Amino acid sequence: MGFLTVVGAGPGDVELITLKAIKALQGADVVLYDALVNPELLEYAPQAEHIFVGKRKGCYAYRQEQINELIVSRARSHRHVVRLKGGDPFVFGRGAEEMEFAAAHGLTVDMVPGISxxxxxxxxxxxxxxxxxxxxxxxxxxxxxxxxxxxxxxxxxxxxxxxxxxxxxxxxxxxxxxxxxxxxxxxxxxxxxxxxxxxxxxxxxxxxxxxxxxxxxxxxxxxxxxxxxxxxxxxxxxxxxxxxxxxxxxxxxxx
CATH class of the missing domain: 3.30.950.10 (Tetrapyrrole methylase, C-terminal domain)
Structure with missing residues (x-):
């Protein structure tokens, strides 16, 4: 049914991402990333589809409901989705909400903490x-x-x-x-x-x-x-x- 890994990208400096997060990116088929994620980190997932789902100056690329649906649909069609979030996804990052939605729709879920x-x-x-x-x-x-x-x-x-x-x-x-x-x-x-x-x-x-x-x-x-x-x-x-x-x-x- 697919797999979701919610990953913390850290606060901005690319060297502050964890080794476990890099491994998750290297194994991703799709990466959904936010506005505060340093785009250089996407180089760890050259094989994956990259989709920007962030918010800039009040403008949304996707609403949260659409992001949830995108996670599920891409996991079913591509297998492994990495949801890349700035900082730590469990500190005002809505990571828990997305994991709950994915699990409720049959996905296997995992989480890699980030430096807040x-x-x-x-x-x-x-x-x-x-x-x-x-x-x-x-x-x-x-x-x-x-x-x-x-x-x-x-x-x-x-x-x-x-x-x-x-x-x-x-x-x-x-x-x-x-x-x-x-x-x-x-x-x-x-x-x-x-x-x-x-x-x-x-x-x-x-x-x-x-x-x-x-x-x-x-x-x-x-x-x-x-x-x-x-x-x-x-x-x-x-x-x-x-x-x-x-x-x-x-x-x-x-x-």
């Missing part, structure tokens, strides 16, 4: 999501629900001392800032990272009170993640350490 942008993107910028003395936990929240509203969990997270990572939240940045200001956290560090781990990555770091101005000046937009918490200040420490190390190397270099 929620932790990898901050890490690339020297921002840990937890740090002794600064953060004992972290929340990963969708910024926009299926009703196109800000998740109620953001208001709860704003009351905690946890690091908060918000995906798909750029259109709700003003609302997020307002919630944190109400909690008296205007001076809390916050970072916005666009195109994380990719060659065109951009970042803006500020406080809750000033981040909107920084976003405007740096022209930051989707796809981006928002990181809120004291751990964001760690990035400045890492930059200073790197500069000190570079200065020492230059001093040791022969004239």
């Amino acid at each position: 942008s929620s932790t990898a993107v901050p890490a690339y910028q020297g921002i840990p999501v937890t740090k002794r003395g600064s953060s004992e936990s972290f929340w990963v929240i969708t910024g926009t629900t299926k009703e196109h509203k800000l998740s109620n969990d953001v208001a709860l997270a704003a009351q905690s001392e946890a690091t908060v990572i918000i995906l798909m939240g750029m259109s709700k940045l003003s609302e997020i800032v307002t919630l944190y200001k109400k909690q008296g956290k205007s001076d809390l560090p916050i970072g916005v990272i666009q195109n994380g781990t990719c060659w065109d990555e951009k970042i803006g770091v500020a406080t809750v009170a000033t981040i909107e101005e920084v976003v405007r000046k740096r022209q930051l937009a989707n796809p981006a993640i928002i990181v809120i918490g004291e751990v964001v200040a760690h990035r400045k420490i890492m930059i200073q350490l790197a500069e000190n190390h570079r200065s020492k190397l230059e001093a040791l270099s022969p004239v």
Whole structure:
């Protein structure tokens, strides 16, 4: 009846895909891939049919119902379908929904986890999501629900001392800032990272009170993640350490 493998492509850098994911691509007959997937990864499946099913700037190549039907029809006609998704398919990736649909229609299903942008993107910028003395936990929240509203969990997270990572939240940045200001956290560090781990990555770091101005000046937009918490200040420490190390190397270099 066919076989579906839902595969996490990682956050953008092609070297962050797993070996197991590469093996799945090499064995694929059809690859259905999303907008946030680095197209270079398709080179691991030269023998397969490649179908773009992603969304860009609110425009859908396929609706979710159509993607579900495409998975089933291609699996029946071609055998092995790889559903390639950015980041990790089980972190706001709808991977579970597609697997349930495929299994209900008789397909054998499997899943290959991916490196999630929620932790990898901050890490690339020297921002840990937890740090002794600064953060004992972290929340990963969708910024926009299926009703196109800000998740109620953001208001709860704003009351905690946890690091908060918000995906798909750029259109709700003003609302997020307002919630944190109400909690008296205007001076809390916050970072916005666009195109994380990719060659065109951009970042803006500020406080809750000033981040909107920084976003405007740096022209930051989707796809981006928002990181809120004291751990964001760690990035400045890492930059200073790197500069000190570079200065020492230059001093040791022969004239």
